[in-house]
Amino acid sequence: MMRVLTAGDSHGYGLFGIVEGFPAHFQVDIQEIDDMLKERQKVYGRGVRMNLEDDHVEILSGLWDGKTTGAPLTFFIRNRSTKPPNNGTTIPRPGHADFGGMLKYLFEDARVIAERASARRTAMDVAMGGFFRQALKKLNIKVWGYTVAVGKVETKIDTFQEFSTADHPLLCPDDDAEKAMMHEIEKALEGGYTLGGKIKVIAKGLPIGLGTFNRYEGRFSSVLSKAVFDIPSVKGVEFGDIGESYKMKGVEVMDEMRANGERFTNHAGGIEGGMANGQAISMEILVKPVPTQKIGIRTVDLSDGSEVLTSYVRSDTCVVGAVTIIAIAKVSTAIFGELMREFGGSCFQELKERVENYKEIRRRVMFHGK
Helix, strand or coil: CCEEEEEECCCCCEEEEEEECCCECCECCHHHHHHHHHHHHHCCCCCCHHHHCCCCEEEEECEECCEECCCCEEEEEECCCCCCCCCCCCCCCCCCCHHHHHHHHCCCCHHHHHHHHCHHHHHHHHHHHHHHHHHHHHCCCEEEEEEEEECCEECCCCCCCCCCCCCCCCCCCCHHHHHHHHHHHHHHHHHCCCECEEEEEEEECCCCCCECCCCHHHCHHHHHHHHHCCCCCEEEEEECCHHHHCCCCHHHHCCCECCCCCECCCCCCCEECCEECCCCEEEEEEECCCCCCCCCCEEEECCCCEEEECCCCCCCCECHHHHHHHHHHHHHHHHHHHHHHHHCCCEHHHHHHHHHHHHHHHHHHHCCCC
């Protein structure tokens, strides 16, 4: 069984991650992970903090000559910005973890809560997810995603193409919609408010049956949802096109099968009965506007109970594009964890052979030994 743990604060020494139970003899490409970290920083809509950081991952343990050894892996990203940009405050910001955290842990200074609750920690999620995404590629499983909507601007284009911010600054495949989204972000920046939106993450090549119907926490939809809901800005997850198909008749949304096991449609988003069904996993993820606003928001000073307005702390204008990168990473981590739970293996080649054998046996069953 594989376990993943992260630690570290927004302005502390750095961010840490530990992976226990990853198989031996997997060659790691650090540059590929760093490229994904750069995409998280460069995507359109980010704030001043991105100019202060130059994220680079180090793997401090668990490697020998660049390959995993089977021992715990320790990931590290150093913070360049090590001091919070504001002074101590007893004023919780609506939309953040401040209020619940201050009361739960009995801290008077909201910064104590904000340091760990900050979305800065998602840099480590991306580093570790980039590592798992590499491993999935070796298992012929591809995970990618793109921006669907920012505010009221939405694209209707679906794509199976992977691209970077060099081609699409907001990671939206629709040139016209992307320009309109960027314009909305510019207006929000000038107006002192923030914007949310919607992204799509797709995974292709998974073994049929990954997940289970036997345990609620083991349902594949539950596993993936739990992973993406750990992203601070995520407020909703939809599989397939349930956002539209719930209005239709049941006979219209069944994904009827062809003789080769393929489907005529993919309304279910690749998951039936809590298990992967062989189609591409398709998830639409709803992202709230960043809660930090330049405009003061009404709240309460917990030191005396008076009603006050929040003060501004540096913030992103729109994190939808960044959440695309983060969600790809989180989904990759969740999928690899399920593969290890299902197939195991002390060495990476063992895992790969077990996955391939499973797929071949199920293919023969599907085609009656042919």
